[in-house]
Each structure stands twice: as C-alpha cells, then as structure tokens.
Amino acid sequence: MRKGISAALLAPTTYAWAIRAVELRVRAGRRLAVDGLDLSMGNGVHGLLGPNGAGKTTLMRALATVSRPAGGVLELLGHPVHARSDLRTLRRSIGYLPQEFGFYGRFTVREFVEYLAWLKEVPAHDIPDAVQRALERVGLAERGDSRMKTLSGGMVRRAGIAQAIVNDPEILLLDEPTVGLDPEQRLAFRSLLRELGEHTCVVVSTHLVEDVVAACTNVVLMDAGRLVFHGGPADLVELGREGVGDSSAERGYTELLRRHRAAGERTA
Amino acid sequence: MNAHIPVRALGRYAAGDPGIAADVLWAMETHLEQCADCRSRLADASDGDSMALLATVWVKVEAAMSAAEPVTVRRRWLPARSARWVTPVLVPWLVTTVLVVLVALGFDLAVAGRGATPPSLVVLLAPVAPLLGVATAWTGRLDPAHELVVATARAGLGMVLRRTLVVLVVVIPVLTVAGWMVGASPARWLMPCLAFTAGALALGKVVGLPRAAWGLALLWATVVVGPSIVTARLPVLLSEAALPGWAALTVVVALVLLPRRSGYAELR
Numbered sequence: 252m253r254k255g256i257s258a259a260l261l262a263p264t265t266y267a268w269a270i271r272a273v274e275l276r277v278r279a280g281r282r283l284a285v286d287g288l289d290l291s292m293g294n295g296v297h298g299l300l301g302p303n304g305a306g307k308t309t310l311m312r313a314l315a316t317v318s319r320p321a322g323g324v325l326e327l328l329g330h331p332v333h334a335r336s337d338l339r340t341l342r343r344s345i346g347y348l349p350q351e352f353g354f355y356g357r358f359t360v361r362e363f364v365e366y367l368a369w370l371k372e373v374p375a376h377d378i379p380d381a382v383q384r385a386l387e388r389v390g391l392a393e394r395g396d397s398r399m400k401t402l403s404g405g406m407v408r409r410a411g412i413a414q415a416i417v418n419d420p421e422i423l424l425l426d427e428p429t430v431g432l433d434p435e436q437r438l439a440f441r442s443l444l445r446e447l448g449e450h451t452c453v454v455v456s457t458h459l460v461e462d463v464v465a466a467c468t469n470v471v472l473m474d475a476g477r478l479v480f481h482g483g484p485a486d487l488v489e490l491g492r493e494g495v496g497d498s499s500a501e502r503g504y505t506e507l508l509r510r511h512r513a514a515g516e517r518t519a
Numbered sequence: 520m521n522a523h524i525p526v527r528a529l530g531r532y533a534a535g536d537p538g539i540a541a542d543v544l545w546a547m548e549t550h551l552e553q554c555a556d557c558r559s560r561l562a563d564a565s566d567g568d569s570m571a572l573l574a575t576v577w578v579k580v581e582a583a584m585s586a587a588e589p590v591t592v593r594r595r596w597l598p599a600r601s602a603r604w605v606t607p608v609l610v611p612w613l614v615t616t617v618l619v620v621l622v623a624l625g626f627d628l629a630v631a632g633r634g635a636t637p638p639s640l641v642v643l644l645a646p647v648a649p650l651l652g653v654a655t656a657w658t659g660r661l662d663p664a665h666e667l668v669v670a671t672a673r674a675g676l677g678m679v680l681r682r683t684l685v686v687l688v689v690v691i692p693v694l695t696v697a698g699w700m701v702g703a704s705p706a707r708w709l710m711p712c713l714a715f716t717a718g719a720l721a722l723g724k725v726v727g728l729p730r731a732a733w734g735l736a737l738l739w740a741t742v743v744v745g746p747s748i749v750t751a752r753l754p755v756l757l758s759e760a761a762l763p764g765w766a767a768l769t770v771v772v773a774l775v776l777l778p779r780r781s782g783y784a785e786l787r
Contacts, residue, residue, distance in 0.1 A: 316785070342672040355607045355663070357607065
C-alpha cells in the first residue's frame with residue numbers, strides 16, 4: 252500500500268546546497284588531512300578523485316559526521332556540524348559506506364541490512380519493505396538469506412551499498428564502492444548511481460577516473476587536503492587532449508594535478 | 520452501489536472493447552474495486568483464450584514455486600535481533616569474565632579449606648569485573664562493524680548504555696552467587712562495581728572506552744588488590760562503611776556523564 256505523503260516531504264528545502272564546506276579543516280590523527288577546503292554540492296553524483304593521502308577518506312568521514320571538523324564551516328542539509336551539535340535527526344538522512352567495513356559473519360544479508368536500518372531509526376513497520384527494496388536495487392535479493400561470511404568480496408560490497416541506501420538518504424557517501432566489483436556489476440552500479448543522483452546528493456570517492464567520467468555529473472579533485480578542481484566530467488576530458496595517460500580523462504586528471512602542484516611550488 | 524454490472528457489459532469490459540465510454544469505464548472500475556461478486560463474475564466472463572493463457576501461467580508459477588528452495592528457518596542460540604542489545608563480538612569477552620570470576624571463586628574456596636583467612640579474591644575483583652565487557656562494548660579495534668554503527672542515528676551514549684546493561688545483567692548475578700559462596704554480602708562490592716562502570720563510561724567519552732576501562736582496572740589492581748594481598752587484610756574501601764562514599768561517587772559520575780550525549784557518536 253502506498254502511504255500518504257507527509258508534510259515533511261512537501262516542505263520546501265531551506266538550504267541552497269546539500270553539502271557546504273567553507274575553509275573546512277579535519278584531522279586524521281594529528282595530521283590535518285583536510286586543510287582549508289571550500290566545496291558546495293547539490294543533488295547529483297559527485298565523483299571525488301585524488302591521489303592516495305589526498306584526504307578523501309577523511310573528508311568522507313567528516314561528511315558522514317563520524318569525524319568532527321577541527322575548523323571552518325560544514326553544513327549538511329542546512330544543518331551546521333560542529334563539536335556540540337546534536338546529529339541524530341541529520342544522521343537519519345545520511346547513508347554512508349566506509350572504505351573498509353566489517354560485519355558479523357553469522358548474520359544473513361537481510362539481517363545485516365535490517366540491523367543497520369534499525370540503527371538508522373527507519374520506522375519499525377517500514378524496515379522489511381525498505382530492506383527488500385535496498386537488496387533488489389543492488390541485485391542481492393536472491394542471496395538475502397545467505398550468511399555474510401559466505402559472500403564473495405563484490406557481494407559484500409553490494410551488501411554495504413544496500414545498507415547505505417536502506418534509509419533513502421538525502422546525502423549518500425560511498426567510499427571506494429567499486430573495489431571488488433566485476434565489470435558487469437560495475438556497469439549495473441553506475442546505472443544505480445545515475446538513478447540515485449536524480450534526487451540525492453551522492454558523493455563517490457574512487458581511484459578510477461573512468462568510473463567518474465561514466466557515471467558522475469560532477470568531478471571533485473583533491474590534493475593534499477585542498478580542492479584542486481570542481482567541474483563536469485566533460486571539462487576533465489577537455490583538459491586531457493594532451494598529456495600523459497591512456498584515456499583523455501586520465502590525461503585531464505594528471506594535467507590538473509601537475510598544474511596545481513606547479514602553482515604550489517611557485518607560491519612556496 | 521446497489522446496481523451490479525450486467526453480464527454483457529462485463530463481457531465487453533473483459534474483452535477490452537474500445538467502444539465503452541470513458542465515464543462508464545471509470546464507473547465500472549470503481550465498482551469492481553469494491554464489489555467482490557462482480558470481480559468473480561468478471562473472471563467467468565473472460566473468453567477462452569484468456570482462460571487458456573491464465574492456465575499456462577499457473578502451471579509455470581507452480582513449477583517455479585516447487586523448484587524454489589524451501590526457506591530453512593535456522594534456530595539459533597542468539598537471534599540476530601539481539602544485536603540491538605549486544606554485539607556478537609561482546610559474547611566471548613563476557614564468557615571470559617565469567618570464567619575469571621569462577622577461577623577466583625575456586626581459589627577462595629581452596630584457601631578457605633585450609634583454614635587461612637586472606638581477603639576474598641572474588642570481593643577484590645568484583646568492582647572491576649564488568650570492565651572487561653564494558654571495554655569491548657564500543658570499540659573499533661574489536662568490532663568490525665564499528666564504523667558503520669558509529670555513523671548511524673542511534674549511535675551514542677544510548678547504545679553504549681544498552682550494551683553496558685547487558686554486561687551488568689550477566690556479570691552481577693554471577694558475582695552475587697560467587698560472593699554468597701564465599702560469604703560476602705553484595706553490599707560490599709555492588710556500589711564500587713557500579714561506580715567503576717559509570718566511571719569507565721564517563722572517562723571513555725574523552726579517551727575511548729577500552730583505554731578508560733583498562734586504566735581504571737590497572738589503578739584498582741595497583742592501589743587496592745596488590746596491597747591487600749600483600750598485607751592479607753581487606754581494604755577499607757571494600758568495607759560497608761565505605762558504601763555511602765561509593766554511592767555518592769556513582770551519582771556524581773552519572774551526573775557528569777548524562778548531560779553530554781554526543782561523546783560516543785564519532786570515531787576515535
């Protein structure tokens with residue numbers, strides 16, 4: 252049965268950007284892994300690119316509100332995130348897949364997603380439907396009753412994506428979601444991303460430039476905790492007409508990094 | 520809603536006759552939605568082709584149903600829903616705690632049999648007995664799903680308290696029975712036990728639960744357990760005279776702990 256539309260669904264949004272960061276600084280241990288980042292993101296699929304140690308995972312953790320910012324402004328869905336804010340209501344609207352995540356091996360896939368749905372405060376009578384829908388979207392409905400420890404790496408990753416979308420989040424954060432997926436699954440995942448991006452602010456961190464070009468509406472390039480580039484994938488391809496790399500997008504990526512580092516050396 | 524649909528009209532409807540006017544069609548469908556009699560007559564009014572098609576569909580559906588694997592309902596000693604109160608990770612540590620108490624009890628009984636009266640090990644260990652379970656209740660090092668759990672709406676002191684409650688529900692009865700067997704009333708150790716648990720939770724907000732629990736356990740071992748074994752006298756801290764002091768300490772710590780809610784909702 253279709254449920255009535257709640258007043259909350261019809262309420263106009265009172266913020267311009269789903270994610271807004273100004274001069275954001277976040278610590279990873281003692282190091283400032285995100286150091287003065289300015290970024291505004293609305294609905295769509297945002298591909299977060301950058302070399303190892305660029306601060307992608309730290310940024311994702313800050314957006315997931317599991318790391319508090321050390322400085323600057325971070326607003327999620329118009330809700331400021333700082334040391335004292337109560338995040339409970341905000342977190343109901345966030346889906347997060349960490350880069351490395353574990354699970355309890357004796358749980359079935361369905362129990363795992365149900366448990367996370369409960370933790371995300373999905374209303375109890377909606378949980379079975381929401382879990383089934385999430386499993387169908389990632390193509391795991393048939394393995395719903397298998398134990399987590401019997402799944403292959405790609406299936407575990409898909410179960411992780413299912414738990415991230417089970418609460419129909421308005422901000423969806425996926426840290427390296429395509430690791431371990433085979434080419435066919437990757438294609439299915441890209442179409443799922445495009446579908447989700449129509450009504451959701453999806454941030455996907457990845458190493459694979461071609462994933463970004465194929466599935467993302469925006470490219471965010473980071474280096475050493477700072478924003479290097481924010482634009483469309485076409486701009487990245489445009490920049491890569493010449494340079495080092497196999498595809499024009501990869502050439503665009505290396506070209507942007509090279510220019511950024513050269514500019515950094517000049518000012519230093 | 521008294522008038523039912525005539526058989527001829529039903530026949531035309533079932534055949535998909537384009538000649539039925541839109542308003543009549545709408546009225547018929549509204550009626551069909553509410554009238555089980557007319558629906559069953561509609562099924563009979565269908566032509567031979569449709570009936571044959573339906574029959575083949577039924578044969579295929581039944582074949583598919585019988586080919587599908589029967590769902591096996593596994594019986595478990597710890598159902599998945601219990602994860603709302605205790606993680607599978609916590610269980611072995613609880614078992615270890617119970618074993619430690621039993622070993623202490625065995626030691627006490629063996630010593631008492633020889634006629635000597637050193638301070639009871641069970642009473643000496645009781646105040647810190649829950650700390651092993653409490654230390655493992657909320658930590659990324661042992662719990663593989665910790666990063667997923669910490670990012671959810673329910674994460675925080677509430678979840679930590681749920682898990683702590685399970686630890687206490689398991690440990691306190693075991694201590695009570697063991698204490699009764701060595702002739703020590705719960706009045707001697709119960710308040711210190713609660714004070715240490717509350718203290719670990721309060722400190723854990725700042726330094727993380729495992730570190731807080733280990734620190735307190737080490738403090739107790741060096742300041743109280745060691746000296747009282749050496750001097751063979753039960754310390755004043757575990758006498759009934761110290762009871763009001765422990766109660767006051769528990770209340771103060773709980774008052775410090777309760778107002779700040781967000782301490783456990785991030786990674787450390």
